[in-house]
Amino acid sequence: MGNYPMVCGKYGICSNGQCSCPRSSSGAINFRQINNRQPELGCSEAIQLSCNASSNHKFLNLEDVTYFNFKVDIRGTNLNSCQEACLKNCSCKAAIFQYGSNSSDGNCYMPSQIFSIMHNEKDKTHYNSSVSIKVQIASSVTSPSVETSPGSTIEGKNRFLGPVLGSTLGIFCVAVVIGLTYFTYWKKKKSVTVEEDYLDHVPGMPTRFSYEELVAATDNFSKKLGEGGFGTVFEGSLKDNTRTAVKCLDGMGHIKKSFLAEVESIGSIHHVNLVRLIGFSAEKSHRLLVMSI
Known part of the structure; x- marks a missing residue:
């Protein structure tokens, strides 16, 4: 497939002619395919990155992979320093690290958007490469407790209303996300179909x-x-x-x-x-x- 930047879409990994999404060794799902039947369309983030919650930014580390393009942002560095620099830069979407025989003397690239990632064929590239993709981890919020006397009516109501409101809000949020996702996909698919069909009606088209x-x-x-x-x-x-x-x-x-x-x-x-x-x-x-x- 060569080094075409969108051969597997955004965040897609190209390996042996197949497209897949980045997966965590811990089993956490950080990315999902946009369309399971068309893996070349790429992957979407399970939780979108937010600069307002940078404390919950972590890395999904991918070994023996490389990027279709590499621009040196930091020279003579190691992987940890490359990752730390990416965490401090909100626009950085991944810490891409390449080195030869010495992992303490490599180059770091911090792209602001991620297109297709590829398996690194060391016998051809003659370098080691890893991609650390920045992902957003869900934060847990604990509400402060309110002390009440035993048998309090308020305490009983809170115990009842808490789960009900939580379930209702959860179902509503899921419905909104599913609706917006479907609408975005439908609109994008319709737009592409209309534009591509337009080409067939242009006179004299080769x-x-x-x-x-x-x-x-x-x-x-x-x-x-x-x-x-x-x-x-x-x-x-x-x-x-x-x-x-x-x-x-x-x-x-x-x-x-x-x-x-x-x-x-x-x-x-x-x-x-x-x-x-x-x-x-x-x-x-x-x-x-x-x-x-």
Whole structure:
């Protein structure tokens, strides 16, 4: 699957061509798949991070994994110092630590958002890597007790009302969360479907390929030609042996505003000294352009 940043969605782990959510060795559920039938859509936090409750921030540690991108924020450090720096920075979502033979002399990266995480193939990367994802731990609030005399009517009412109010509020909160989650998913799914169908009604639109076809054509995006202009370009070959350059666009969530504009503009250009757009792919979060070379 290469190092495409959204190949398994946000917080998704890519390993042996499969997508999964980060799991804690203690059995705690910190992340859930957005759609169990489509694991490539990524994962959502069980409890959203809050700067107002930073004292309840902990780390879910993942060994032998790496990130699709790495920018050094702290050099010559160790894992504990990297994690401490991330805990002190509210915008930090994870402490990504890489080192060679000395774990006390590594590099630390603290991204403000997490896309896909990948299994670290040490024989290819030649470094050790771990990802410590910041998670929110639920806080327990204990209400102060009120002393009353034995047999007090107030005490009896409090004992009765406490469980009733607690259960009612709990059921109401669960219903609200389920309703908002379903509405958000439905709205997102409808928006993506409408935008993708829109592409099929644009006059003069070039050939539309499936994402799987382009994975096969580029040998799993293995030969990189370059990057820039909102994406990375890979060499490929179609079934009819046409040599192509496949451009994977980054951050093109709004098809009409960004991706479609590029498809229409490039597709309308025909010049002897320029590459020609012969197709594209738009499936879920994947936005790709196919050009002849």
